[in-house]
């Protein structure tokens with residue numbers, strides 16, 4: 287499915303534009319439904335965005351007491367581990383915004399077995415969101431076209447009867463937990479956030495359809511769908 291592309295001059299402009307967009311989506315969700323359910327992306331790209339959201343003028347524009355923070359995926363490591371997406375988001379943003387602790391829903395990796403962790407996380411999503419979809423799912427893009435932890439040629443891509451699934455990622459020799467396509471596609475809005483020259487090749491291969499069938503290409507968001515990227519990632 288084709289996304290609306292927003293291409294910004296450089297990483298700094300990209301972060302500012304994405305922060306403004308995040309705030310506007312959050313404010314609209316809260317105004318309309320009294321709550322903002324968002325699934326955060328992991329990896330390194332969104333760190334700058336999270337830091338920006340925790341700073342003026344953005345931080346004061348969101349009623350964080352109405353925000354519930356979830357994670358699109360997580361590495362099966364302790365929340366204190368340097369590989370933890372939760373730790374990255376906590377240091378970059380969560381520790382610096384007035385979001386109630388009970389509104390921060392990290393993936394409970396302490397349950398050990400990845401499948402058990404995935405089951406618990408799915409229950410948390412159902413318990414907190416009831417039948418509501420995510421208002422926003424933020425995703426990064428891997429150089430192999432993965433999003434969240436939906437990696438190419440893995441069984442996770444075929445899971446349609448669960449909100450969350452687990453998988454062993456051979457190339458990283460690590461277990462992951464990830465939202466599945468149905469829950470991502472059901473979101474009111476999906477943003478893929480891409481920055482840097484290192485992503486130019488995969489972005490070009492996808493936009494020219496030189497490559498097909500990649501996990502990001504199998505996304506079919508029912509709501510608004512954007513790619514936010516800088517010119518370096520867009521190959522400009």
Ligand code: 6PG
Pocket residue numbers: 327328329330331332358359360361371425426427428429432433434435
């Ligand atoms: C993760 C992320 C993953 C990430 C992409 C891009 O757990 O690693 O969820 O999907 O978004 O791999 O990562 P970078 O932003 O580090 O390039």
